[in-house]
Amino acid sequence: MTRAAPSLRETNLSKLPIQRFDVLVLGGGINGAVSAAALAARGAKVALIERGDFASVTSQQSSNLAWGGIKYLETWEFQLVRKLCRARNALIRAYPSAVQEIRFFTSVARGFRHGRLKLWLGALLYWVFGSFFTRPPRLLSNADIEREEPTVETRGLQGGFEYSDAYLHDNDARFVWGFVRAALDRGCVAANYVEALASTRSAQGWATRARDAVSGREFTIASTLLINACGPYADEVNRRDGVSTAHRHVFSKGIHVIVDPVTAHRRVLTFFADDGRMFFVIPMQQKTCIGTTDTRVERPEVEVAAEDRRFVLDNINKRLRLPRPLSEADIIAERCGVRPLVVAGSANGNRDWTQLSRKHVIETDASRGRLTVFGGKLTDCINVGEEICAEVERLGVQLPFRAHVWYGEPAEAVRDEYFHQARLMDLDALTVPRASEKLSTRLWRRYGSEALGLLEAIRRDPRQAEAIIETSEYLRCELDEAARREMVVKLEDFLRRRSKIALVVRHEDIRAAPGLREACRILFGDEADARIEEYFGGGPGAAVLGEDRIA
Numbered sequence: 001m002t003r004a005a006p007s008l009r010e011t012n013l014s015k016l017p018i019q020r021f022d023v024l025v026l027g028g029g030i031n032g033a034v035s036a037a038a039l040a041a042r043g044a045k046v047a048l049i050e051r052g053d054f055a056s057v058t059s060q061q062s063s064n065l066a067w068g069g070i071k072y073l074e075t076w077e078f079q080l081v082r083k084l085c086r087a088r089n090a091l092i093r094a095y096p097s098a099v100q101e102i103r104f105f106t107s108v109a110r111g112f113r114h115g116r117l118k119l120w121l122g123a124l125l126y127w128v129f130g131s132f133f134t135r136p137p138r139l140l141s142n143a144d145i146e147r148e149e150p151t152v153e154t155r156g157l158q159g160g161f162e163y164s165d166a167y168l169h170d171n172d173a174r175f176v177w178g179f180v181r182a183a184l185d186r187g188c189v190a191a192n193y194v195e196a197l198a199s200t201r202s203a204q205g206w207a208t209r210a211r212d213a214v215s216g217r218e219f220t221i222a223s224t225l226l227i228n229a230c231g232p233y234a235d236e237v238n239r240r241d242g243v244s245t246a247h248r249h250v251f252s253k254g255i256h257v258i259v260d261p262v263t264a265h266r267r268v269l270t271f272f273a274d275d276g277r278m279f280f281v282i283p284m285q286q287k288t289c290i291g292t293t294d295t296r297v298e299r300p301e302v303e304v305a306a307e308d309r310r311f312v313l314d315n316i317n318k319r320l321r322l323p324r325p326l327s328e329a330d331i332i333a334e335r336c337g338v339r340p341l342v343v344a345g346s347a348n349g350n351r352d353w354t355q356l357s358r359k360h361v362i363e364t365d366a367s368r369g370r371l372t373v374f375g376g377k378l379t380d381c382i383n384v385g386e387e388i389c390a391e392v393e394r395l396g397v398q399l400p401f402r403a404h405v406w407y408g409e410p411a412e413a414v415r416d417e418y419f420h421q422a423r424l425m426d427l428d429a430l431t432v433p434r435a436s437e438k439l440s441t442r443l444w445r446r447y448g449s450e451a452l453g454l455l456e457a458i459r460r461d462p463r464q465a466e467a468i469i470e471t472s473e474y475l476r477c478e479l480d481e482a483a484r485r486e487m488v489v490k491l492e493d494f495l496r497r498r499s500k501i502a503l504v505v506r507h508e509d510i511r512a513a514p515g516l517r518e519a520c521r522i523l524f525g526d527e528a529d530a531r532i533e534e535y536f537g538g539g540p541g542a543a544v545l546g547e548d549r550i551a
């Protein structure tokens with residue numbers, strides 16, 4: 001079988017050194033991806049390079065929530081809450097199948113610093129700040145909680161309240177990939193596993209020395225403007241290039257663990273943990289994701305420590321009525337990353353540490369044509385894309401399609417056409433047993449208008465609808481799609497970020513899955529065995545940043 005997967009990447013790699021770009025974006029997390037997608041759609045000539053895989057650092061370690069920042073009401077940051085609520089609403093509106101409203105079923109312990117009535121009033125205010133876009137909040141008595149969510153331990157509770165925010169159905173990394181793919185569709189030259197080594201400025205603009213991590217080859221990329229969207233590494237990249245900024249990052253580490261489902265309901269169970277912070281039990285496909293923690297750290301490279309794991313398990317065991325307490329053996333996978341939090345000047349962020357807000361700042365060095373994105377949240381990504389376009393125009397790059405809407409799912413007519421065709425061919429009858437949802441729904445959410453091509457592939461050859469890796473829902477035609485269009489370089493790129501198999505299936509079960517080798521042949525052709533060895537060879541060792549420990 002011939003190896004098809006790298007062709008898109010290789011083609012792009014060959015273009016990077018020979019073309020001149022209006023803008024080069026460094027870093028393919030959410031902020032780099034939306035910058036590239038927005039600029040490409042508005043007509044700029046854009047390149048995007050990412051040192052690892054797209055979304056392989058912070059943007060794969062979030063809580064997968066699009067939220068309006070209810071907790072910032074406590075610190076009276078009303079403007080921020082209003083802004084984040086609007087950002088959340090815009091995402092729900094633009095991505096009706098990928099970003100969905102979900103209820104946060106919140107319990108409040110007796111003796112907590114706020115009473116449940118006050119918290120419920122806060123939730124009402126939150127709803128108002130959210131322009132009544134979601135379902136209204138509700139006050140819960142202990143009897144309501146007992147009746148509706150018997151898994152919640154009500155001893156010691158004063159009741160609770162319920163409110164709405166939203167969650168990313170397919171996970172953060174897949175959401176980011178959607179923006180990278182959209183940028184590629186509009187002519188952006190993007191490549192993963194390409195590291196920016198150093199950028200220098202001359203009268204002609206920026207020259208960025210880069211290295212392809214796969215071949216080791218080095219080359220130079222020319223651009224008029226440079227956007228540093230390196231997340232927690234943005235300060236390091238600026239320092240290396242001799243650029244000083246008015247802002248910088250401090251880091252807060254957060255972990256999540258994934259376990260078998262603790263509730264049958266599709267809702268987020270919300271608690272206040274022993275440290276007083278909000279603590280979530282979030283649905284992830286047919287599993288449950290629990291977290292998070294908030295610990296100040298000095299460096300972005302982090303791993304889950306025994307005390308983090310203990311904190312999460314102890315907190316959840318105290319608050320749920322489970323047949324037996326969750327233990328480390330129940331952990332299917334873990335996530336761990338740092339939030340890059342923006343601080344101004346020499347402020348060290350020590351004051352009200354856990355309250356440091358997650359706003360973003362785009363700092364522009366107009367004389368040198370360089371922008372740095374600091375901080376932020378996935379939730380705010382549309383605003384980041386819009387602000388980047390405004391700044392880039394201000395710096396003199398023409399955006400011929402300045403009114404173009406660069407985000408969102410395909411038009412309703414395309415959606416209707418897709419579901420009509422899916423019905424005609426009785427696609428949902430092919431849904432694999434124990435799937436978490438109907439096949440037609442999942443394909444639409446993951447592939448948008450490309451899903452029409454998948455229907456065509458299945459009509460042509462019904463074997464394309466076979467699930468290859470047992471224990472996962474992914475079909476042969478999806479692997480084919482990933483190989484052709486999703487720039488999968490390593491097996492981890494597919495298992496952890498294009499799909500979420502590595503989060504919901506145990507490492508050993510993936511390794512033992514009969515279809516794994518065949519799946520890898522589709523993804524990697526002759527290199528299948530090498531990619532399997534690369535992924536499983538090291539065993540389930542400790543995590544470094546962006547590489548989860550899989551239990």
Ligand SMILES: Cc1cc2nc3c(=O)[nH]c(=O)nc-3n(C[C@H](O)[C@H](O)[C@H](O)COP(=O)(O)OP(=O)(O)OC[C@H]3O[C@@H](n4cnc5c(N)ncnc54)[C@H](O)[C@@H]3O)c2cc1C
Pocket residue numbers: 026027028029030031032049050051052053054055056057058059060061062063064065066067194195196197229230231232233237252253254255292337338339340373375376377378379380
């Ligand atoms: C535990 C936790 C929970 C969170 N929960 C939420 C949530 O529920 N909702 C929400 O909205 N937000 C949440 N966030 C925040 C959100 O995840 C981050 O703000 C966001 O992902 C940051 O994206 P980024 O693009 O700035 O950084 P990153 O995703 O880290 O991307 C930066 C990229 O730059 C690349 N890079 C670095 N150096 C170079 C170089 N020299 N050359 C090329 N590339 C380079 C890196 O490899 C990396 O991929 C959470 C964060 C954490 C840690």
